[in-house]
Amino acid sequence: MTTRLFASALFAGLIAGLIAVLLQWSLMEKLILEGEEYETGNKSHFAGVLVINDAEEETANIADPAAEPEAEENEGLFMRFALAFFADFVVFVGWSLMLVAGFAVAERFGHRISLQTAMLWGIAGFAATQLMTGIGLPPELPGTPADDVELRQIWWVTTAISSALAFALFAYGRTPLFVVIGLALLLAPHLIGAPRLDYYAGVAPPELSGEYVARSLAVGMIVWVVLGLAAGYFWNRGADTRTA
């Protein structure tokens, strides 16, 4: 049932991607751009006082009545959002392919994937890729200094895979031994520890970072639940049309 696999993954991924775009647009972009104001030094917040450092740039704009830079800036922003939103679709079609492949594997072992089960798979996907990885590598507002990116990527991938395997063992393992192995897989990356700096050097206000992290996790949760439900729906729909 190759068509069923790829078609349900694609449809579900596109729906989840669309939700991701809407949430990223409405909840995240403003905070990302605000974070960049601090990253580039346009704004600084030390001692509880907001300082805007781009006075010179403002005067330059006023002096030029053509206001060309602003139009260019808007065009740049449009392009930037368009690419980021395209990336949302790519990411969630990608996760969707892996999720539905997981459904297919579960069915080979004789486990039926209902809509409810599929939603739990989605939540597990969120937990593996954002909650468990977030313990060591929390979502970062642009401008947050962090350790070497390759080391962080390796830790992230390892943690996501071992957490996903752990959840699968908890859900489908037949003996207590599976639970023990699952726990070991879940804990190991955190016992090893994520690569991190031994100092703090963030330039953005902590309130902004806090808001950003909370929203990032909420967006991830919502989109993954939608992905799970949509994937489960199309997966079962494919099965129905085939048996009918």
Next chain:
Amino acid sequence: MKTLNQTRTHATVDTGLLPILSAIAAGVFLIYFAGFAQAAQYHDSAHDTRHTLAFPCH
């Protein structure tokens, strides 16, 4: 006869290993480019998405 039919139905419900592995490979491929590739054009294009979804970024 009935048993035979059921067995056949069951066999077609199961997805073959090759499609499963291809789907995983395609998924990994997409996630790699959107979430991990450090070449400037991938990084810059997906920058805001990587931050939103908490992929390790620059």
